[in-house]
Amino acid sequence: MSELTTVARPYARAAFEFAVDNNKIDAWSEMLFFTAEVVKNPTMVKILTSDKAAQELAKLFINVCESQLDENGQNLIKIMAENGRLSVLPRVAQLFAELEDEHKKQIDITVVSAYALSKKQKDELCKSLEKRLARKVNLNCSIDKALITGMVITAGELVIDSTAKGQLVRLSNALQS
Incomplete structure (x- = not known):
């Protein structure tokens, strides 16, 4: 996973910086999410692992994505295909997010x-975490009866x-040390 992150990070950062500079963060987020889903498709996995030329792969990938990619998104796909990195698009999308x-x-x-946490408990937890982390918090709560008591955040x-x-x-x- 760390190798995948190392490969994906420069693409994610470059895309993010470009998106910020052009005030298109949401559009880039959507493009990357879509391309990540395309890469996960079993048929596309076979194509990406084939011995097709980089230009052919890029053209095929762009055709599959059709209108979901703008010109700059298509350029990213071409560069990633040229470098044999299309398979890391899901990690690029995750790092971008x-x-x-x-x-x-x-x-x-x-x-x-x-x-299950009550609305009041969720609100209090949210406020406490926002204060501790100095950012807006989005809670995703689930239940695991095996915990018996308490929670893992x-x-x-x-x-x-x-x-x-x-x-x-x-x-x-503590007792062992």
Whole structure:
């Protein structure tokens, strides 16, 4: 995964910087999301792994995407095809979305709890996380009865584990050291 990220990051950054400079972040987000879905298609996977020439691949890919790509999006596809990197488009789209969230000062947070959270609990959690992270928070809540009690909050690389299991693991580690 890290190698994939290393390959995809320059494309995502370049696309994002271009989108910001031209005030087309939403349009680029849509284009990249669409191309990422095209790359995931089983037929397209076979085509991308074939021995077709880069120009032929780019032309075919652009024809499949038709009006979903503007001229600049088509240029990105041509460059990525030339470098044999069309298969990393899903990761490029994901990194672009992360850059967009950073730019908009927002973050998606996953909350897995033992029980459903009330509206009031969600609002309080949202306010607390917005204050801690200094950005707008989008909560994605789910339930996992196996947790017994507590919740696991994941925000990017930050993980807050207040489950019974998590507390027991921390206690065990403290006792062993």
